[in-house]
Amino acid sequence: MVISMIEIPRNIRERIIELRRSIERHNHLYYVLDSPEISDGEYDALMRELLLVEDEYPELKTKDSPTQRVGAPPLKEFPPMKHRLSLLSIDNAMDRDEVMSFHQRVVKWLDNDNIAYCCEPKFDGLAVELVYEKGLLVRGGTRGDGSVGEDVTPNLKTIKSIPLRLMGTDIPELLEVRGEVVMFKKAFDNLNKDRSEQEEALFANPRNAAAGSLRQLDSKITASRSLVFFAYGVSDAVSIRLDSQYAILSRLNDLGFRINPDIRLCRSMEEAWIFAQHMQEKREGLPCEIDGVVLKVDSIPDQTLLGIKARSPRWAVAYKFPPRQVTTVLKEIGLQVGRTGTITPVAILDPVKVGGVTVSRATLHNEDEILRKDLREGDTVVVQRAGDVIPEIVCPVITKRPQDTRPFVMPGQCPVCRSVLVKDGVQYRCANISCPAVIKGEIYHFASKEALNIDGLGRKIIDQLVEKNLIKDISDLYTLTEEALQGLDGFGELSASNLLSSIQSSRDTSLERFIYALGIPHVGSVAARELANRFGSLDALMKARLDDLTGIPGIGMEIARSINDFFDTKENGEVIDRLLKHGIRISVPPEVIRHQSALSNKSICFSGTLTSMPRLEARASAEALGARVVDTVSKKLDILVTGDEPGSKLGKARTLGVQILSEQEFLAILQQGRQGL
Numbered sequence: 001m002v003i004s005m006i007e008i009p010r011n012i013r014e015r016i017i018e019l020r021r022s023i024e025r026h027n028h029l030y031y032v033l034d035s036p037e038i039s040d041g042e043y044d045a046l047m048r049e050l051l052l053v054e055d056e057y058p059e060l061k062t063k064d065s066p067t068q069r070v071g072a073p074p075l076k077e078f079p080p081m082k083h084r085l086s087l088l089s090i091d092n093a094m095d096r097d098e099v100m101s102f103h104q105r106v107v108k109w110l111d112n113d114n115i116a117y118c119c120e121p122k123f124d125g126l127a128v129e130l131v132y133e134k135g136l137l138v139r140g141g142t143r144g145d146g147s148v149g150e151d152v153t154p155n156l157k158t159i160k161s162i163p164l165r166l167m168g169t170d171i172p173e174l175l176e177v178r179g180e181v182v183m184f185k186k187a188f189d190n191l192n193k194d195r196s197e198q199e200e201a202l203f204a205n206p207r208n209a210a211a212g213s214l215r216q217l218d219s220k221i222t223a224s225r226s227l228v229f230f231a232y233g234v235s236d237a238v239s240i241r242l243d244s245q246y247a248i249l250s251r252l253n254d255l256g257f258r259i260n261p262d263i264r265l266c267r268s269m270e271e272a273w274i275f276a277q278h279m280q281e282k283r284e285g286l287p288c289e290i291d292g293v294v295l296k297v298d299s300i301p302d303q304t305l306l307g308i309k310a311r312s313p314r315w316a317v318a319y320k321f322p323p324r325q326v327t328t329v330l331k332e333i334g335l336q337v338g339r340t341g342t343i344t345p346v347a348i349l350d351p352v353k354v355g356g357v358t359v360s361r362a363t364l365h366n367e368d369e370i371l372r373k374d375l376r377e378g379d380t381v382v383v384q385r386a387g388d389v390i391p392e393i394v395c396p397v398i399t400k401r402p403q404d405t406r407p408f409v410m411p412g413q414c415p416v417c418r419s420v421l422v423k424d425g426v427q428y429r430c431a432n433i434s435c436p437a438v439i440k441g442e443i444y445h446f447a448s449k450e451a452l453n454i455d456g457l458g459r460k461i462i463d464q465l466v467e468k469n470l471i472k473d474i475s476d477l478y479t480l481t482e483e484a485l486q487g488l489d490g491f492g493e494l495s496a497s498n499l500l501s502s503i504q505s506s507r508d509t510s511l512e513r514f515i516y517a518l519g520i521p522h523v524g525s526v527a528a529r530e531l532a533n534r535f536g537s538l539d540a541l542m543k544a545r546l547d548d549l550t551g552i553p554g555i556g557m558e559i560a561r562s563i564n565d566f567f568d569t570k571e572n573g574e575v576i577d578r579l580l581k582h583g584i585r586i587s588v589p590p591e592v593i594r595h596q597s598a599l600s601n602k603s604i605c606f607s608g609t610l611t612s613m614p615r616l617e618a619r620a621s622a623e624a625l626g627a628r629v630v631d632t633v634s635k636k637l638d639i640l641v642t643g644d645e646p647g648s649k650l651g652k653a654r655t656l657g658v659q660i661l662s663e664q665e666f667l668a669i670l671q672q673g674r675q676g677l
């Protein structure tokens, strides 16, 4: 050893130290401060150089070298790690009342109602402890049962936001840092995407992914996963000689640790509660999962006075957000038939509250999704609701799977009309256009708010109308009589006449609503408006060729084909004929009037006093028909409208050859324009 130390040139030793410092600095900039100064390529070059030199001079390798982060040889099992001081748990508070009674207990115990709280998001990851001796990371382990966890040091060393050596000066002899290993939502999504491509089992949530990644016997696997460590405390404040939790966090940050940026020192419980609410609202947009807010009495002397009861401190409480992931039983996998015949599998669940809402059904999208997740009737499943998103089933809980479950098999027949199902991409569909489920779906769509907006025509009524054969398609709605309606369950004279009058008033509609109401596959309300404005009449749309359609923004080949196919189907044409015969009146969209009137795209100027209307109204009416109103007469002017005593503008217009209209002629144009020409 002594000999080799003499043999190693001094400049090599210096270069190694310089490389390590530089790499750790860039690690800190990138993984802790989130503000890198060099590119990935430059960082890799530094790392490669260090690996090369350490390879050549293995005696220069140290425990805190960044090369130690890449992963150590696999272990057979994790050695136990006894924590010098136990890792405590925190009491939960589920609502404002419970948080306030925690505060009251603190106030009473300390006989002081002026309490500041250090408020921190509660990470949803894995608790770990890192032990630093003389500034060097010597050991790290999971929480385990609080007193003994697993020693996962090689794995923790692969996490770049964990300093291998503490930064700065005045480093304590011994420091035990506590915090949470998490996986960011984005990294979690990417990991699951990769796993799905490799046909490997998916992780249910970022917490499971973080735990699964950290508890790998082969630390190279841990190194390949994006894990982040956030520090949230120390085992005892004595080692760090500070008297406030907030100050401890700030000191940990200076020592090189990543701290949650959403930490707030609140001067009262009211302020703390507002912060907790604020975090609950912010939760969805955060890069990592949090499941609550931890409120800690900030003063360390007060914490000492309050002490510990059972296994949790009296000085902290965790306000837990309402859960968005719960488990329940998947009773049945049912099939739903949509208005275009598409079959969607749905999960019928034991009703359960998630994120404040009771859920009893969830869409399963398609057969592939059920098979990929291996969902079976009888399974206990994880149900999740993120924000306003509709509930979804994350995965089955395999350990709770009953013995007699069977993998899902897609039925071959439509559950409603028993026709054979046809496969269409990942979807199955019922191709029977007279399938009662399809007809009901079409009618429901036709009557919906954005379509013909028939108030009072809900699913239950439609079901009865179709089942009692009172209507066979949408056009039959206009032949319904009061007597027929009165025969329906729950229908009295009044409700029958109300429904009839809503059907009656739906006869007057706009082109855009009518196109949407037809339920042409892929034509939503936005496309319907675009089509109405471009074609101006149903007739023109029905005659449109593929390239007329694809020329419209937002109408691609798939939609264009679907429109053509729809109007080429004889039955659809017949239904439209019947609708028109029953007195549906379709008004021309204002956009079309603007494009087609005699004033559209014309510049127009008024001169003299108009007798039939104020100047402002004339101006607005002309603009409504697509004209541009200007104040002066020039060569570019298209039309001059003359009222009483038109003045010099008239002379100028004559000289320039501008078209001149009397007020009467202008009024006639307005009239025509309003009627849609």
Ligand code: IVH
Binding pocket: 088, 089, 090, 120, 121, 122, 123, 124, 126, 127, 128, 179, 180, 232, 233, 294, 313, 316
């Ligand atoms: S402090 C006595 N702070 O919550 C206080 N814990 O039951 C000890 N956790 O699994 C913990 N975020 O890992 C604290 N900002 C935070 C936290 C936090 C998440 C976890 C912790 C443990 C559980 C405590």
